[in-house]
Amino acid sequence: MALNPQKVLQGDASINQGMANFHNKAHFWGRLTLFMTILASLSAPLYMSFVVGAHPGWGPILAGLIGYAGFIGVMWVIEPITYYPILGIAGTYLAFLSGNISNLCLPCSAAAQEAIGAENGSNKGEIAGVFGIAVACLVNTIVIVIVILGGSYIIMMLPEAIKSAFNFILPAIFGAVLGQFAFKTPLYGLVGSLIGLAILVSPIISFIKIALCVAMTLTFILYMEKLKDKKRAS
Numbered sequence: 001m002a003l004n005p006q007k008v009l010q011g012d013a014s015i016n017q018g019m020a021n022f023h024n025k026a027h028f029w030g031r032l033t034l035f036m037t038i039l040a041s042l043s044a045p046l047y048m049s050f051v052v053g054a055h056p057g058w059g060p061i062l063a064g065l066i067g068y069a070g071f072i073g074v075m076w077v078i079e080p081i082t083y084y085p086i087l088g089i090a091g092t093y094l095a096f097l098s099g100n101i102s103n104l105c106l107p108c109s110a111a112a113q114e115a116i117g118a119e120n121g122s123n124k125g126e127i128a129g130v131f132g133i134a135v136a137c138l139v140n141t142i143v144i145v146i147v148i149l150g151g152s153y154i155i156m157m158l159p160e161a162i163k164s165a166f167n168f169i170l171p172a173i174f175g176a177v178l179g180q181f182a183f184k185t186p187l188y189g190l191v192g193s194l195i196g197l198a199i200l201v202s203p204i205i206s207f208i209k210i211a212l213c214v215a216m217t218l219t220f221i222l223y224m225e226k227l228k229d230k231k232r233a234s
Contacts, residue, residue, distance in 0.1 A: 019123050023089050030093025037097060078211045086110055088126030091133050098137045103173050108136035110177060188224070192217045 049055035079101065080092065086109050087095050095105035112132025118125035147154075155163070182189020192213075199213045 015123065019126075026090035026093060030090065030097070033097055034093065074208060074211045078214060082214055085120050086113070086129065087133070088121075088129055091126065091129045094130065094133050094137065098133075098140070100140065103170050104136050104140055105133045107173055107177050108132040110181070188217075188221055191220055195220070 080096070083095065083101060083106060084092055086106060087101075091105070091109055095101045095109075098105065109129035109132045112128040113120065113125045116124065116128050118128050178189060178193070182192075195216050196213050199209050199216075204212065
């Protein structure tokens, strides 16, 4: 049975319109909830400073801000750009609101997209990623409540060998995510690993190592993709 081109175009237009409405709502609620979170975060220090009278002075505040920004400020720019292709619009708002992006939201979003065979940046991938992040945040909240209520007691009961293994949780997560994507393009995974290893052992300022690793890996991948396009054209 032949497809009706008009119906196909109407279906594509309907999907695009639906995603546009979804993105508009994501922008509205994402900005609103982030703004409310910022106000809630500032309420306690503002109350302590100007109501209780425990303001430390602007000198220590600015000194702390400059010191922290000098160490981690580059990530304020790198993280949204790096994570956006996997998280999407709604997923980016949700992930940056809940936190734990690299060790929770990003792997769960990637796993959800992988489970249904969706490509990064596609409409299908974005919706799957949002569901993955939402479920991860819900489970994380439940676990946090349990840990707050009885976590100290549970950790005290664990053997020392298990406690020491907690230090390897984050590297294991990053390794799993790398393996998941490197399986599709082994060359890029290998090159990214080699670049990361070279930068890690090099005498470079620590707070720019991640940004430099991302920039160099992306540059290599874009160069290789352009070479592939030239070969196909010829």
